[in-house]
Amino acid sequence: MTMTIEEQVHQLGRQALEASRKLALLTADDKNRILSFMADELVAKESTILEANARDLAAAEERGLSSAMLDRLRLDSKRVRAIADGIRQVASLPNPVGEILEEWERPNGMRIQKKRVPIGVIGIIYESRPNVTSDAAVLCFKTSNATILRGGSEAFYSNTAIAAALQEGGMRAGLPEHSIQLIPFTDRESVRHMAQMDQYLDLIIPRGGKNLIETVVSLARMPVIKHYDGVCHTYIDKSAELEMAKAITVNAKTHKPSVCNALETLLVHSDIAAEFYADTGEALLAAGVELRGDTRLQAALGDRVLPATDDDWTAEYLDLILAVKTVDSMDEAIGHINAYGSHHSDCIVTADAAAAEKFLAEIDSATVFWNVSTRFSDGEEFGFGAEIGISTDKLHARGPMALKELTSYKYLVRGTGQIR
Amino acid sequence: MTMTIEEQVHQLGRQALEASRKLALLTADDKNRILSFMADELVAKESTILEANARDLAAAEERGLSSAMLDRLRLDSKRVRAIADGIRQVASLPNPVGEILEEWERPNGMRIQKKRVPIGVIGIIYESRPNVTSDAAVLCFKTSNATILRGGSEAFYSNTAIAAALQEGGMRAGLPEHSIQLIPFTDRESVRHMAQMDQYLDLIIPRGGKNLIETVVSLARMPVIKHYDGVCHTYIDKSAELEMAKAITVNAKTHKPSVCNALETLLVHSDIAAEFYADTGEALLAAGVELRGDTRLQAALGDRVLPATDDDWTAEYLDLILAVKTVDSMDEAIGHINAYGSHHSDCIVTADAAAAEKFLAEIDSATVFWNVSTRFSDGEEFGFGAEIGISTDKLHARGPMALKELTSYKYLVRGTGQIR
Numbered sequence: 096m097t098m099t100i101e102e103q104v105h106q107l108g109r110q111a112l113e114a115s116r117k118l119a120l121l122t123a124d125d126k127n128r129i130l131s132f133m134a135d136e137l138v139a140k141e142s143t144i145l146e147a148n149a150r151d152l153a154a155a156e157e158r159g160l161s162s163a164m165l166d167r168l169r170l171d172s173k174r175v176r177a178i179a180d181g182i183r184q185v186a187s188l189p190n191p192v193g194e195i196l197e198e199w200e201r202p203n204g205m206r207i208q209k210k211r212v213p214i215g216v217i218g219i220i221y222e223s224r225p226n227v228t229s230d231a232a233v234l235c236f237k238t239s240n241a242t243i244l245r246g247g248s249e250a251f252y253s254n255t256a257i258a259a260a261l262q263e264g265g266m267r268a269g270l271p272e273h274s275i276q277l278i279p280f281t282d283r284e285s286v287r288h289m290a291q292m293d294q295y296l297d298l299i300i301p302r303g304g305k306n307l308i309e310t311v312v313s314l315a316r317m318p319v320i321k322h323y324d325g326v327c328h329t330y331i332d333k334s335a336e337l338e339m340a341k342a343i344t345v346n347a348k349t350h351k352p353s354v355c356n357a358l359e360t361l362l363v364h365s366d367i368a369a370e371f372y373a374d375t376g377e378a379l380l381a382a383g384v385e386l387r388g389d390t391r392l393q394a395a396l397g398d399r400v401l402p403a404t405d406d407d408w409t410a411e412y413l414d415l416i417l418a419v420k421t422v423d424s425m426d427e428a429i430g431h432i433n434a435y436g437s438h439h440s441d442c443i444v445t446a447d448a449a450a451a452e453k454f455l456a457e458i459d460s461a462t463v464f465w466n467v468s469t470r471f472s473d474g475e476e477f478g479f480g481a482e483i484g485i486s487t488d489k490l491h492a493r494g495p496m497a498l499k500e501l502t503s504y505k506y507l508v509r510g511t512g513q514i515r
Numbered sequence: 516m517t518m519t520i521e522e523q524v525h526q527l528g529r530q531a532l533e534a535s536r537k538l539a540l541l542t543a544d545d546k547n548r549i550l551s552f553m554a555d556e557l558v559a560k561e562s563t564i565l566e567a568n569a570r571d572l573a574a575a576e577e578r579g580l581s582s583a584m585l586d587r588l589r590l591d592s593k594r595v596r597a598i599a600d601g602i603r604q605v606a607s608l609p610n611p612v613g614e615i616l617e618e619w620e621r622p623n624g625m626r627i628q629k630k631r632v633p634i635g636v637i638g639i640i641y642e643s644r645p646n647v648t649s650d651a652a653v654l655c656f657k658t659s660n661a662t663i664l665r666g667g668s669e670a671f672y673s674n675t676a677i678a679a680a681l682q683e684g685g686m687r688a689g690l691p692e693h694s695i696q697l698i699p700f701t702d703r704e705s706v707r708h709m710a711q712m713d714q715y716l717d718l719i720i721p722r723g724g725k726n727l728i729e730t731v732v733s734l735a736r737m738p739v740i741k742h743y744d745g746v747c748h749t750y751i752d753k754s755a756e757l758e759m760a761k762a763i764t765v766n767a768k769t770h771k772p773s774v775c776n777a778l779e780t781l782l783v784h785s786d787i788a789a790e791f792y793a794d795t796g797e798a799l800l801a802a803g804v805e806l807r808g809d810t811r812l813q814a815a816l817g818d819r820v821l822p823a824t825d826d827d828w829t830a831e832y833l834d835l836i837l838a839v840k841t842v843d844s845m846d847e848a849i850g851h852i853n854a855y856g857s858h859h860s861d862c863i864v865t866a867d868a869a870a871a872e873k874f875l876a877e878i879d880s881a882t883v884f885w886n887v888s889t890r891f892s893d894g895e896e897f898g899f900g901a902e903i904g905i906s907t908d909k910l911h912a913r914g915p916m917a918l919k920e921l922t923s924y925k926y927l928v929r930g931t932g933q934i935r
Contacts, residue, residue, distance in 0.1 A: 116853065120876065201898055205887055214909055215879070293732075297909050312713075312736050318910040319738075339932040346934035433536065455927045456540065459635070467625055467930035476935075477926070478621055489634055489717050489923040490738040491911035503909040506897070507875045510887035512759040514766035515896075 100280065104288040108295030110273035111216040111241040117271035118239040119213050123190035126237060129268040130186035134179040136264020137229065137257065141175045144260065147252035148225065155249050167223045168250055178229045178257070185233050188480045191498050192239050208507045213239035215297040217501070218289050220245045220311060222303035225253035231300070232261055232275045234483045238501040241274050243296065245289060247303075248281035255279070283310075290314035297503075302484060320496070323487050324411040325355030326437040327469040330428040330454065332445035333366040339466060340444040341375040346468045347442070349382045353413050355485060356440050356472040360408060360418040362428045368421045369395055376400075379417060388419035408435040425450055429457045436460065439487055440472035440494075461487060461494030520700065524708035527663050528715030530693035531636040535661040537691035539633050543610035546657060549688040550606035553653065554599040556684025557677070561595045564680065567672035568645065575669050587643045588670055598649045598677070605653050608900045611918050612659050628927045633659035635717040637921070638709050640665045640731060642723035645673035651720070652681055652695045654903045658921040661694050663716065665709060667723075668701035675699070703730075710734035717923075722904060740916070743907050744831040745775030746857040747889045750848040750874065752865035753786040759886060760864040761795040766888045767862070769802045773833050775905060776860050776892040780828060780838040782848045788841045789815055796820075799837060808839035828855040845870055849877045856880065859907050860892035860914075881907060881914035 098106070121129075137144070148170040155168055194211040201207065217240045219231040228244055235242045246254040258277040266272065278285050290299060293316040300320050301311040308321050329347055331340045347358035363371055372395035379386060380399055386392065387403040400419075407418040408431070422428045425443075432441050442464035443454040451465040462472045472495065474482025479497035486492045492500035518526070541549075557564070568590040575588055614631040621627065637660045639651040648664055655662045666674035678697040686692065698705050710719060713736040720740050721731040728741050749767055751760045767778035783791055792815035799806060800819055806812065807823040820839075827838035828851070842848045845863075852861050862884035863874040871885040882892045892915065894902025899917035906912045912920035 116877070116879070119879070199898065201896070205891060207897060316732050318908070320910075336932075342932060342934055350935050451929070455929075457536070459536070459539070460925065462926040462928060465927075465929045466932050467928050468934045470935045471625060471928065471930075471933060476621070477627060478619065488738070490740075493923055494926050503913055505880065506882040506914050507885075508882060508887050508891065509871070509875075509885045510891075512756075512762060512886050513891060514762055514888045515770050515890045 100282070100284050101288045104278065104285055105292060105295070107243050107273075107276050107278065108216070108292045111243050111276060112295050114271045114273040115213065115215045115241040118236070118241055118274055121239060121269075125269060126190065126239070127186040129265045129270045130182050130233065130237065132264045132268035133233065133261045134182040134186075134264075136260045136267075137175060137179045137182065139264075140256065140260040141172060144175055144253065144256040145170060145172070147256035150252045151225075151250055160249065164223060164249070168225065168253070170225060170253060174226065178226050181226075181230060182233050185237050185481055188237065188498060190237070191502055196504060203513050205508050205510045205513055209504050210507055211499075211502045212505050214501060214503045216241045216243065216295055218243045218245065218296045218299040220286060220289065220299060220301045220303070220307065222247040222307060223250055225250045225257055227302060228254045228257040228277070229261060231302070231483060232258065234481055234498065235501060236265075236270075236274060238498050240501060243276050243278065243289065245278040245285055246281070251281055286310060287314055291316055293317040300484065318491065320484070320486050320488055320492055322355065322485050324437045325357070325439040325485075326359050326409060326411050326435065327356060327439055327472075328360045328362060328432045328436055328441040329358050329469065330362040330422075330425070330432070330441070330443045331364060331367065331371055332425060332443055332447060332450050333364040334447035334450060335367065335444040336446050337367065337371055337374065340371060341378060343442065343444055343466070343468050344375055345378055345382060347470055348379065348384055348417050349415065350468070350470050352415050355411075356469050357413070358417065358469055359410060359412055360420065360435070362420050362422050362431060364425070364428075365391070365421050365423050368392075372396060383415050385416045386419055387416065389421055391421040392419050411437070425454065429454065433457075433459050437487055439485065440464065440469045442467060442469050461485070520702070520704050521708045524698065524705055525712060525715070527693075527696050527698065528636070528712045531661040531663050531696060532715050534691045534693040535633065535635045538656070538659040538661055538694055541659060541689075545689060546610065546659070547606040549685045549690045550602050550653065550657065552684045552688035553681045554602040554606075554684075556680045556687075557595060557599045557602065557649065559684075560676065560680040561592060564595055564673065564676040565590060565592070567676035570672045571645075571670055580669065584643060584669070588645065588673070590645060590673060594646070598646050601646075601650060602653050605657050605901055608657065608918060610657070611922055616924055623933050625928050625930045625933055629924050630927055631919075631922045632925050634921060634923045636661045636663065636715055638663045638665065638716045638719040640706055640709065640719065640721045640723070640727065642667040642727060643670055645670045645677060647722060648674045648677040648697070649681060651722070651903060652678065654901055654918065655921060656685075656690075656694060658918050660921060661696075663696050663698065663709065665698040665705055666701070671701050706730060707734055711736055713737040720904065738911065740904070740906050740908055740912055742775065742905050744857045745777070745859040745905075746779050746829060746831050746855065747776060747859055747892075748780045748782060748852045748856055748861040749778050749889065750782040750842075750845070750852070750861070750863045751784060751787065751791055752845060752863055752867060752870050753784040754867035754870060755787065755864040756866050757787065757791055757794065760791060761798060763862065763864055763886070763888050764795055765798050765802060767890055768799065768804055768837050769835065770888070770890050772835050775831075776889050777833070778837065778889055779831055780840065780855070782840050782842050782851060784845070784848075785811065785841050785843050788812075792816060803835050805836045806839055807836065809841055811841040812839050831857070845874065849874065853877075853879050857907055859905065860884065860889045862887060862889050881905070
């Protein structure tokens with residue numbers, strides 16, 4: 096066989112489209128039964144998956160990957176079982192497909208229904224973590240979409256073993272062939288071909304670093320739903336309860352600094368800045384947070400504060416570093432957030448309801464919080480039961496994305512011979 | 516001033532983003548008052564607009580544009596008033612912005628609201644018809660979006676005069692400056708710069724021929740909502756009432772053949788083909804329709820039928836031409852439509868409810884009709900009160916697009932100091 100990479104990717108596309116037609120006709124019970132077979136097969140194939148993972152790990156160690164990277168890549172019995180439990184959890188969620196979103200009748204007697212349907216074929220392009228193979232494919236399957244997965248090269252054997260287990264286990268319970276396909280090579284060219292084949296792919300979701308997302312956005316002919324970055328702000332209003340402000344600030348910065356909903360820039364009203372900095376500033380330093388701030392923060396904490404530069408206002412540190420700016424009004428805070436933020440998640444701490452409502456109205460972000468840590472910007476915390484990502488886009492899906500965001504709709508019009 | 520085209524387009528982008536922040540804060544009453552000022556100003560500026568239009572028409576005649584093109588371009592007093600009436604009609608529609616789409620409380624006491632908000636800045640790239648300047652800008656404004664308009668070169672002076680009237684009339688009633696901006700030149704380069712500036716533009720809607728749409732899709736970094744084409748089908752089932760089938764077929768093909776929801780391919784079940792062709796085939800020929808079909812159609816109508824080729828199955832004629840295929844089963848019809856259609860609007864005519872429901876479920880199109888002419892695939896006919904286009908995409912908006920489809924949402928989370 097001498098198919099080019101392009102031909103091979105297109106073949107996967109054709110096969111996925113064909114599978115998507117069959118997936119659209121599965122009932123909720125069909126799908127949940129298939130999911131339970133997938134979970135069982137994943138557990139049954141644990142040793143195969145761990146062998147494949149060992150192969151990836153050996154290659155990664157040889158290439159000198161960092162211990163953090165190796166940890167992201169590593170599977171063990173507990174992690175395989177956690178992936179299987181995740182599948183069973185998705186099976187327990189309600190099936191959104193087929194829901195009638197609206198219905199009405201027109202004066203001429205036509206009855207119109209707007210019905211939730213699958214999107215069709217979804218491409219997922221991701222890096223390092225092999226659990227994404229299952230997490231993403233399973234959410235797409237629950238919403239009756241076919242998936243084409245393109246994982247990172249460092250997890251190639253792990254991803255292949257997981258995808259095979261899902262497809263094989265599922266097929267024993269009636270999963271259409273080619274519903275879940277992994278691209279069998281990991282060069283950059285396959286990303287380009289995926290991004291161009293809008294005749295087969297309805298949507299691409301890139302999950303990974305900025306370079307990957309930038310590449311997909313530049314190349315893609317079909318819609319892309321993406322998460323660029325999380326430059327999350329907390330604004331401490333002059334009317335904030337300072338104990339609450341301290342608790343929210345420390346939590347949002349230190350609870351899990353490596354994630355997208357962690358706090359990156361703190362804005363503090365000048366009226367309460369001195370008092371707030373003296374207490375919360377000390378608490379942040381004590382928690383090991385590096386502070387980068389202005390002269391007013393330095394006045395409170397001295398040379399334990401580094402001077403902030405313009406680059407700090409757009410930085411997503413994902414680390415125990417915090418940019419701090421003193422503002423003289425809420426309008427200044429709102430202007431700063433809308434200009435420098437990433438429109439992901441931003442918070443106001445205040446006891447003044449009118450100020451809070453103004454902030455909620457004027458901040459142009461996916462999630463705006465009042466007196467709540469930005470760490471709650473999360474599909475599970477929102478009660479969605481699952482999350483495929485957090486969109487920083489405004490079209491189709493914004494903020495935490497779960498099952499409904501993996502669906503489209505169509506109009507069904509029933510009549511009795513109406514003509515114009 | 517020596518700004519490059521790119522710098523000028525970016526300046527429009529920055530200004531539009533700034534305007535969009537102010538637009539988001541307008542109330543429904545504010546907006547409706549502004550719309551009524553816009554309509555009044557358009558009527559007051561009729562002579563200016565008609566002079567500008569005369570300049571476009573003279574240039575177009577010189578360049579030898581077809582009389583159909585000249586007619587699309589031409590404005591007169593009646594057409595200007597119709598544009599103004601369209602604005603008043605949009606003012607009378609409900610304001611979708613601010614609607615609470617969902618709200619719930621989490622076990623930790625956080626209250627989450629999903630609120631409908633504007634998209635932000637929308638780019639509209641369109642051709643010839645100057646009324647689009649007003650129609651598109653006004654629908655985007657009603658949903659509190661800023662617009663950057665890039666019209667066709669042949670309507671440049673007309674578009675400029677209309678956009679100026681909207682902006683000037685609106686500003687007297689409080690429209691933020693730069694809410695409606697027309698790109699002041701019509702070369703291809705400006706399309707490229709618009710399509711690339713995703714730092715300012717949240718969405719591009721191209722309205723025009725395939726070349727324009729293809730250009731935008733290839734270049735755009737932001738979401739594009741588009742209408743590729745309308746290869747609409749009607750399938751006459753073996754259980755169809757043949758009089759109804761005839762009426763629907765003739766209506767869908769001949770009522771307005773130049774539009775996207777007109778019938779292009781007719782599929783007929785072999786059991787009733789001979790009888791149906793003898794009657795409906797004659798009616799279509801009598802209405803001046805050129806038929807391109809298979810041997811079974813030729814058997815009924817002889818050499819008045821041209822042989823159909825493979826190209827006919829994907830053709831959007833927009834003319835009095837109809838491709839006809841005899842099928843031996845509904846599955847064959849469904850397979851044909853899903854493979855060759857444009858996923859726009861397709862119809863089954865049948866008295867068999869089970870057959871209809873199967874067709875409605877399996878056809879992967881924006882609108883699927885049962886016993887209704889495809890000509891009803893239209894925002895006005897659906898009761899939306901307005902239409903900015905019909906999307907053949909599946910993400911964000913599918914099928915007839917009106918005001919709701921020009922909005923996004925954000926999550927507002929109110930709490931009492933929740934931390935993780």
